[in-house]
Amino acid sequence: MWELNYNIHDLLTIKIRGNGFPDATKHLRYSYFQTDENIDNPDISLNIGPFVPSNEGATSIAHKYWVKDNYFYCKEKGSRGKWEIEIFGFETGKTVINFHGKNPGVKGLLFPTFMAQEFLIPFIEYKLARKNCYLIHGGAVCRDDIGYIFTGRPGVWKTSLIMDLLRTNEYQFLGDDRIILKEDGSILCFPTSLFLFDFTLANTKTEQRSMSNNLNLVYRILMNGTEQSPKNLIKKCLMEKIVFISRFTDQNVQIRKTTPNEGLQKIIVNNMAEYIESTKKSPVGQFFTYVNIYSLIYPDTDLISHHYRIKEQLSQLISSIPLHAITLPFRYDRSAFDIVVNHIDLNPQLNDI
Amino acid sequence: MIEKHYTIHNIVNFTIKSTTIPKRMAIEYANFETDHINRPDFTIEIGDFIPSNEDCSLIDHTYFIKKGYFYCKDSYKFGKWAVEVNGLESDELHLNISTNFIGLYAADMFICAYIIDFFIRYTLERKGYSVVHAASMSKDNHALLFPSQSGAGKTTTAVYLAEDGYDYLGDDFVILHKGQVFSYPTPLNVFSYNLNPVIRSGLPFQDRILLKIKSALYKITAGRIKIFTKMNPVDIPNFNVVENSNLDTIYLLSQGEKLEVTPANPDFVVNSLIINQKLESYPFLKYFIEYSYEFPNSDIARFWNTCEKNLKMNLEGDMQYYEARIPRHYTSEIFKKFQEVMECGN
Numbered sequence: 001m002w003e004l005n006y007n008i009h010d011l012l013t014i015k016i017r018g019n020g021f022p023d024a025t026k027h028l029r030y031s032y033f034q035t036d037e038n039i040d041n042p043d044i045s046l047n048i049g050p051f052v053p054s055n056e057g058a059t060s061i062a063h064k065y066w067v068k069d070n071y072f073y074c075k076e077k078g079s080r081g082k083w084e085i086e087i088f089g090f091e092t093g094k095t096v097i098n099f100h101g102k103n104p105g106v107k108g109l110l111f112p113t114f115m116a117q118e119f120l121i122p123f124i125e126y127k128l129a130r131k132n133c134y135l136i137h138g139g140a141v142c143r144d145d146i147g148y149i150f151t152g153r154p155g156v157w158k159t160s161l162i163m164d165l166l167r168t169n170e171y172q173f174l175g176d177d178r179i180i181l182k183e184d185g186s187i188l189c190f191p192t193s194l195f196l197f198d199f200t201l202a203n204t205k206t207e208q209r210s211m212s213n214n215l216n217l218v219y220r221i222l223m224n225g226t227e228q229s230p231k232n233l234i235k236k237c238l239m240e241k242i243v244f245i246s247r248f249t250d251q252n253v254q255i256r257k258t259t260p261n262e263g264l265q266k267i268i269v270n271n272m273a274e275y276i277e278s279t280k281k282s283p284v285g286q287f288f289t290y291v292n293i294y295s296l297i298y299p300d301t302d303l304i305s306h307h308y309r310i311k312e313q314l315s316q317l318i319s320s321i322p323l324h325a326i327t328l329p330f331r332y333d334r335s336a337f338d339i340v341v342n343h344i345d346l347n348p349q350l351n352d353i
Numbered sequence: 354m355i356e357k358h359y360t361i362h363n364i365v366n367f368t369i370k371s372t373t374i375p376k377r378m379a380i381e382y383a384n385f386e387t388d389h390i391n392r393p394d395f396t397i398e399i400g401d402f403i404p405s406n407e408d409c410s411l412i413d414h415t416y417f418i419k420k421g422y423f424y425c426k427d428s429y430k431f432g433k434w435a436v437e438v439n440g441l442e443s444d445e446l447h448l449n450i451s452t453n454f455i456g457l458y459a460a461d462m463f464i465c466a467y468i469i470d471f472f473i474r475y476t477l478e479r480k481g482y483s484v485v486h487a488a489s490m491s492k493d494n495h496a497l498l499f500p501s502q503s504g505a506g507k508t509t510t511a512v513y514l515a516e517d518g519y520d521y522l523g524d525d526f527v528i529l530h531k532g533q534v535f536s537y538p539t540p541l542n543v544f545s546y547n548l549n550p551v552i553r554s555g556l557p558f559q560d561r562i563l564l565k566i567k568s569a570l571y572k573i574t575a576g577r578i579k580i581f582t583k584m585n586p587v588d589i590p591n592f593n594v595v596e597n598s599n600l601d602t603i604y605l606l607s608q609g610e611k612l613e614v615t616p617a618n619p620d621f622v623v624n625s626l627i628i629n630q631k632l633e634s635y636p637f638l639k640y641f642i643e644y645s646y647e648f649p650n651s652d653i654a655r656f657w658n659t660c661e662k663n664l665k666m667n668l669e670g671d672m673q674y675y676e677a678r679i680p681r682h683y684t685s686e687i688f689k690k691f692q693e694v695m696e697c698g699n
Contacts, residue, residue, distance in 0.1 A: 060608045062502040063681075077576065079429065153412040153646055246647075249409045249417065265649030273646060278636030279429040288638075292628045296502075299624040330411065 002026065005042075006033040009180070009188050009235075011131055012124065015042040018113060019049030024221055025110065029117045032191045032233075044095045044123050048116045051098040053086045065293045072294055078280035081108065081115060085283060090294060091301050095123055101283065110218065115282060121178075122275060122287045126303065129310050132183040137270045138242075139176040140187050141165045147187045147237040148344060149179060151270060152245035157332040159200075159207040161245065164337045166201060172234035185317060187239050194233075242267075242318070243340075244325040247332075253339040254327045260319035267318070268311045358393070359385040362528070362535050362596070365476045366390040369469075371399035378460035380583045384538045384594075394476045395446035397469060399457075402449040404437045416643045423644055427636055430577055432456040432463040441644070442652045448472065459580065471637045474526075474630075478660050479652075483529040483667045484537070486629040489522035490514040491598035496522060496534040497695065499677075500626055501606035506679045508541055510606070513688040520595040521586050532670040535597045540583035544568070555589050556582075602673045604695070609678025612687050614694045617676040623668065627661050 004027055006014040014033075018026060027034060055073045058066035066073040070091055075084040083101025099116040102108045125135040138151030139162045150158050159176045166173055173189070176197060180188035191197065199220070203213055244258055244266055258266075277285030295304040302309075326343070328336050355374055359382050360366045368390070369378075404424045409417040417424040424437040434456050437449040448468065456463040474484040487500035488507035497519075499510050511524040521538070528535035543556075543564070553561065560582060567580045586592045604614070605622050631638055645654035652659070677694075680687060 060681075063504045063608075153643070155411070155413040155415075247411045249406055249411055251408065262649050265654070266646060269642060269646045269649065269654075273639075273642045276639050276642055278425075278427050278639035289632060292632060296625055296628055299621060327410075 005035050005037060005039045006030050007035045007037070007039070008033050008124070008128075008190075011133055011180075012044070012127055013039045013042040014044045014046070014120065014124075015039050016046045016113075016117065017048065019047065023112045026113050026117075028111075028195050029114065029193050030120075031194055032189070041094065043127055044097065044120060046097045046099060046116060046120060048099050048113050050100050051084075051086065053084075053098070055086070059297055061293055061296060065290070067294050067297045069298070072290055074290065074293075076280065076286075078282060078286070080104065080281045083115065083283050085119070091298075091303050095127075097123070099283075110221070119283045119287075121284060125271065126306055128180060129306065129313075132313065133188070134181045134310055134314060135178055135190065135271075136181050136267060137178055137274055138267075140174040140179045140189075140239075141171040142174060142187070142234050142237040143171050145237050146240040147174065148240060149181070149187065149242045150245055151242060151267065152247075153270060153273065156245045156247040157207075157328050157336075158245055159197075160332050161328075161337065161340060163201050163207065165341070166232060168341070169232075172232050172237075174234060174237070181239065181314075181317070183313075183317065185239050185321070186236055188236050189233065191233060239321060241322045241324060244323065246325065246327050247330065248327045249330050251327055251329060253329065253336050255339075255343055256325050258323040258325045260315070260323065263323040264311060264315055264318045267314065268307050271310075272307050358387050358390045360387045360390055361385050361473065361477075361537070364480060364482060364528075364535075365473055366393050367469075367473070367476075368393040368396045369399065370396065375457050375460035377458070377462075377583065378465055380540055380585065381461045381465050382539075383585055384587060394444070395448060395472055397448045397450060397472075399450050399452070399464070401451045402435075402437065404435070404449070405439075410647050412643050412646070416640070418644055418647045420648065423640055425640065429463070429467070429636075432459065434464060434468070436468055446472070446476070461581075461583070462579075467636055470526075471634060474634075475637075475656075477528060478656070478663055481530070481663055481666070482535075483660070483663045484526055484630070485529055485626050485664070486525070486633045487527055487626075488524040489527040489534045489536075489598075489600075490519040491522055491534070491595060492519050494598050495601040496598035498527070498529075498534060498600060498603045499606050500603065500622070500629060502629065502632075505606040505608055506683045507606065508543075509683045510679075510688070510691075512541070513685065513692070515586075515589070515592050517692070520593045520598065522595060522598060524586070529600065529664070529667040531667055532600055532672075533597050534600050536594060538586050538594050540585045541589075542581035543584055544571075544579070544581055555584070600668075600670075600672060602675065602695075604675045604677045606677050606679055608681060611678070611680055612690050613678040614691065615676055617674045619668075619672075619674045622674045622676075623664060626664060627657075630660055630664075631657060 002018045004016045053073050055066040058068040060066050064074055064076055071088055072090045073086045081101060081103045086098040089095035101115055103115050128135050138149050139158050140147050140149045141162055152158050162176045165171045174187055175190045177192055178190045180190050199217055275287035291303045295301050354370055357369050357374055406417045406424055409419045411417055415425050421441045422439055426435045432455045433453040435451045439447045450464050450468060452464055477484050485500055487498050488511040489496050489498045490511055499507055501507050508524045515521055522534050523537040524541055526537045528537055564582050570578050586594050603622055605617055605625055641653050
C-alpha cells in the first residue's frame, strides 16, 4: 500500500493510493504538485487496485454501466487494456474513484498506474471550472512575465516547439500538454510527467524518443533517478496571446489571425475531443460516453453542460486577447521554428485572412 | 466491378461499387436493393485506393482533414479499415473504403455498422428526417416506438409483437418524419441471448447448429469474436413488414428488477433518444469532432444540433410517452404482462 498527496495551486487537493502491486513510476505524472503534507479530506481520491463495487440499487444500462445518484460504475474492455471503474461523487461533492485496470504490453509493465492517473484529468478539469479556473489542452511558455499559450490537437508539434523555445534559454516553462487559465487572464502552470519531459528535452531533438532513448529512460527509472530539475519552470504569469497550432501535409509555415468566435470554439472542441475516441481504447477516451450514460438517468446533470458553460464563461476573456493561428509543415524543422520565434519576438499585428 | 443500387423509401438513394459485394453486406441491405435510382445521394467504392491527402490538416498522426474531406485509418478488435470521404456538406458525397479480410467477411459489423449506416443516417438527417435507435411495431396504422440502449429488449419485444399480429417497421433503427414512422427493415441480429421460441422455430436446423458454434466461439475468445445470425424480417413466416405508420405511443425501454410501466416526461424521452443517436455514431462521433475542430462554423460542427432540432420537429403532435422497465431475463410471461398494459391503454 502506498499513498501520494497532491496540491494543485491551493485550488484542488488529490490523494492517490495504490494497492496490490509495486510501481516505481507512480509519482512521475503529477510530481510537480506532490506534497509531503498528509491531505485529510481531498477533493479527489484515486484508489488504484482491485475493489468490490457498491453498485447495488443502481440502474444498469447496456449490461455494463451502473448509475445511481452521484454514482457511476462500469467494467469494460478496450483495445488498449481493460478496466473497472467506480466513481462516488460523480457530479457533486468530494470525488472518490476506485480504479482497477491495466495497459497491456511494455507500457503496462513500465507505467502500471498510468491509465488510472490519466483518468483524473476530466475530474480536475471539471472541478477547476467550478472555481473559475480552466484546464486548457495546450502548452505555454513565458518571457518577462508575459505568457504565450500554444494550443492545438495532438500531434501538431506543440511539445517540440515548446522544447525548442526552452532550449533558447530565454523562456520559462508552464506546461506542454495542459495549463490552467484563470478568469483574470493569468496562466497557472500544469506540468505533467516532468521527468519524461526533462529527459526528452535533454536527450532528443524532437518529441519522439528513439529506442535507445527509451532504454536509457528505463535504466534511469530503475536506478530511481527520477528527480526532475524544474530549473526554468514558472508558476504563474500573465497571458499575452493564444497561438493555435495546426500541422498541414504540404504547406509552408503560415500565420494568420483567428476570430474570437473561432478561437473559443477551438479551445472547447479541443478539450471535448480528448474525451471521445473513435473506438474503445482507454478510460479517459470513454469519458464522454460515461457522462452521457449518466445523463440518461439524470438529464439535468452539470457534467453534460460543462463545456457549454465554460464556453460562455471564457468568451469575454478570449475576445480581449490576440489569437493567432500558425500552420506548421508535415515535417517540423529549424526553419519552421525560426519563423514562429520571429513571430513571437516581433509580435506583429496581423490582418484577418 | 459490380454496381448495386439501394433506396430507402426513395428518401435516400445510394450506390455501392465493388469487385464483390460481401455476403453479409448483401444480406444487411437486401431490402433496400433496387434496379435503378435517379441520382445517388452518395456512392461508396470498396477496395484499395490512394487517398488525396494533399493540403490536409493532420491531427494526431491519424486524421487528414480539409474542406469537405476526411480520411483516416482505424481499427476495432480484428477489423481494420481506411475511409476517405469526399464532398462532406455537399450533395455529391463519395466514399472510398478499404478493409482487411475480417472487415470484409464481417462487413455488417465493420464497414456497414461503422461507416455506411452512419452515412445513411447522416443523409436522412440532412433532409430533415430523424433516425432513432428503436424498435417499432404497428397495428391498424398506429405505431408503437420502443427506443432503448443495446440489450434492453428491442428485438425481443418486436418478435413477440409480430407473433401477435403486429406489423413490423424495424427492430434496431427506424425513421421518424412529422409524426410518422418509416420502416428500416434490416436483418434481425440473433444471438443466443435473444433467441426466443418464435425465432428458433423459424430457423433451419443448419442455422441452429451454427448459432451454437457462434455462441461457443464468443465464450472461447472472451467476447472478441461475436458473430450474429442474420434473419431478414421479410423471410420470417409471421412477420408482416409495412412501409410506414402513424406514431402513437413511445415506450422507452430500460433495464429493471421487475416489469414496470410508468408515464414519462417527453423531454426525458427525447433526451434519451438524442444521447442514443450520439452513442450509436462511433467512430464518426470522433471523426466529426476532429472535423469540427478544423471547421468550427461548418454544418458538421452543428450536426448534432441539427439532429436535435429534427427530432423535436418530427415528434410534434399528440403522442404518449412511457418508460417500461424490463427485467434482464425477458420471458414470454413478462411480455404478456407488458402487452396487457399496452393494450388496456395504460
